[in-house]
Amino acid sequence: MTPLEIRRWAPTGDTVIAVQRGPEPGGAGGLYRAFGETLRGLKTTFGRLVEGTYVYQYPEEKIPVYPRFRGRHKLHRFEDTGLEKCVGCSLCAAACPADCIRVVSAENTPEQRVSAGERYAAVYEINMSRCIFCGYCEVACPFDAITMGHDFELSDYNRDDLIFTKEMLLAEPLERTPLRTEDE
Amino acid sequence: MTTVLATVGYAESWWIQILKSLVIFIVGFSMVPLALMMDRKLLGRFQNRYGPNRVGPFGALQPMADIFKLLVKEQFRPRTSVGFLFAIAPAISILTACVSFAIVPFGNTVDIFGTQVGLYGVDPSIGVLFAFAFSAISVYGLMLGGWASGSKYSFLGAMRSAAQLISYEVAMGLSLVGVIVTCGTLSLTGIVAHQESAGMWLFIPQIVGFIVFMVAAFAETSRPPFDLPEADAELVAGYNTEYGGGRFASYYAAEYFHMVIASGIAVTMFFGGWLLPFGIDPPTWVDPLVVLVKITLVIGVFVWVRATLPRLRYDQLMSLGWKVLLPLATANALVTAILVTVLD
Numbered sequence: 001m002t003p004l005e006i007r008r009w010a011p012t013g014d015t016v017i018a019v020q021r022g023p024e025p026g027g028a029g030g031l032y033r034a035f036g037e038t039l040r041g042l043k044t045t046f047g048r049l050v051e052g053t054y055v056y057q058y059p060e061e062k063i064p065v066y067p068r069f070r071g072r073h074k075l076h077r078f079e080d081t082g083l084e085k086c087v088g089c090s091l092c093a094a095a096c097p098a099d100c101i102r103v104v105s106a107e108n109t110p111e112q113r114v115s116a117g118e119r120y121a122a123v124y125e126i127n128m129s130r131c132i133f134c135g136y137c138e139v140a141c142p143f144d145a146i147t148m149g150h151d152f153e154l155s156d157y158n159r160d161d162l163i164f165t166k167e168m169l170l171a172e173p174l175e176r177t178p179l180r181t182e183d184e
Numbered sequence: 185m186t187t188v189l190a191t192v193g194y195a196e197s198w199w200i201q202i203l204k205s206l207v208i209f210i211v212g213f214s215m216v217p218l219a220l221m222m223d224r225k226l227l228g229r230f231q232n233r234y235g236p237n238r239v240g241p242f243g244a245l246q247p248m249a250d251i252f253k254l255l256v257k258e259q260f261r262p263r264t265s266v267g268f269l270f271a272i273a274p275a276i277s278i279l280t281a282c283v284s285f286a287i288v289p290f291g292n293t294v295d296i297f298g299t300q301v302g303l304y305g306v307d308p309s310i311g312v313l314f315a316f317a318f319s320a321i322s323v324y325g326l327m328l329g330g331w332a333s334g335s336k337y338s339f340l341g342a343m344r345s346a347a348q349l350i351s352y353e354v355a356m357g358l359s360l361v362g363v364i365v366t367c368g369t370l371s372l373t374g375i376v377a378h379q380e381s382a383g384m385w386l387f388i389p390q391i392v393g394f395i396v397f398m399v400a401a402f403a404e405t406s407r408p409p410f411d412l413p414e415a416d417a418e419l420v421a422g423y424n425t426e427y428g429g430g431r432f433a434s435y436y437a438a439e440y441f442h443m444v445i446a447s448g449i450a451v452t453m454f455f456g457g458w459l460l461p462f463g464i465d466p467p468t469w470v471d472p473l474v475v476l477v478k479i480t481l482v483i484g485v486f487v488w489v490r491a492t493l494p495r496l497r498y499d500q501l502m503s504l505g506w507k508v509l510l511p512l513a514t515a516n517a518l519v520t521a522i523l524v525t526v527l528d
């Protein structure tokens with residue numbers, strides 16, 4: 001709506017929602033307000049008691065996440081050759097708004113092939129205490145080497161433990177988070 | 185010289201008194217964690233959640249954990265506080281609460297191993313006035329605590345609490361006059377005996393008095409919707425702002441104890457104490473259990489109301505107390521007195 005349209009807009013027909021108001025204090029209306037409305041409120045809350053609970057007992061029961069949920073990162077390998085997809089181009093580090101990714105690349109040699117490309121990431125670290133889980137690294141990666149996983153339980157007692165190294169990111173993460181099925 | 189001491193309805197030998205006061209103290213004080221637990225669990229249920237359920241089976245040890253946590257905390261006091269009063273104020277609060285519980289009767293005098301023992305702490309002829317006297321003294325606990333903290337928020341909170349407690353005590357006292365006039369006695373056991381002989385619990389003829397009493401009891405125990413002493417948004421935490429650890433725990437316990445006492449008095453005055461409805465006459469040993477169950481149910485009502493009503497504004501609190509409850513209670517007492525005289 002343009003500002004002009006907003007100014008012309010007036011509530012009509014079914015856009016009008018009547019608000020139920022209790023009686024004002026004082027007099028017979030006030031008496032009803034004091035007792036009748038109080039009893040109505042008590043009835044409402046008692047209904048909640050009868051209804052039962054709606055809560056998840058979190059550490060035991062987890063709310064499943066959606067497939068596009070952005071949790072802890074994962075680095076990937078090619079399934080057939082076992083080589084790392086990451087070629088150490090540092091595009092993810094460049095895209096990272098929180099500046100939490102550190103990549104140091106090195107040349108692949110015929111004796112030691114780590115990745116499919118010319119170079120590989122000798123050091124690949126993500127500082128999870130800085131990561132804002134925006135997913136830009138995933139978008140920036142030309143080889144789909146880094147993706148956002150589903151794990152969100154990342155708390156730790158030590159800041160140093162929140163720096164995830166390449167080995168940790170490559171390892172199959174513990175499947176701690178249930179994933180939503182299609183009909184959920 | 186006339187005696188200034190109240191006469192006591194039935195007095196045992198001294199060692200029985202000591203023993204039974206210990207038992208009543210233990211039972212009464214066990215009601216405090218129970219009330220705390222009910223408050224949290226039931227409130228959770230009223231809000232579609234479980235409430236604490238991690239400590240012990242079904243979270244039953246949560247109050248123990250709370251109290252333990254408070255007791256092992258550091259005792260500190262502000263530099264501006266008045267040391268002696270700061271330390272003694274929570275003690276006054278909890279002591280007066282404990283003393284008031286003595287008059288709640290759990291049964292009539294019973295025969296235990298050939299000795300007559302009254303199932304109550306003390307049955308003074310002034311009855312319920314005893315409880316009012318000590319609840320009036322408990323205001324000193326709040327006032328001294330707030331003032332001795334040497335902090336403006338504590339002081340404001342204390343002033344507010346004191347004003348609330350004193351103004352609602354008037355309505356509370358007057359609301360019980362109807363019951364006292366009907367029964368013709370102040371003694372709480374006498375009131376229950378009257379309900380037994382009349383065959384009707386007093387909340388039916390004294391419905392106005394009962395409503396006024398309950399509303400005033402909510403205010404007296406600083407329970408929601410009258411929990412202005414704890415209106416943390418405006419007063420930080422009220423009179424107990426500067427308190428922490430064990431001293432805070434005793435204020436906290438005193439508050440819940442007051443709730444138990446208010447429930448006990450309501451049960452005795454309006455719900456027939458240890459009597460059961462429909463003429464069921466159980467053996468005597470059931471009587472204390474009946475009273476405890478009834479007290480628990482009334483505490484449930486306290487929690488229910490807490491889950492329902494929002495906190496009143498301060499001026500609304502005062503106008504409700506003085507302009508609505510006080511006239512209602514007075515009219516109730518007057519009408520009851522006239523009816524009692526006419527019908528006799």
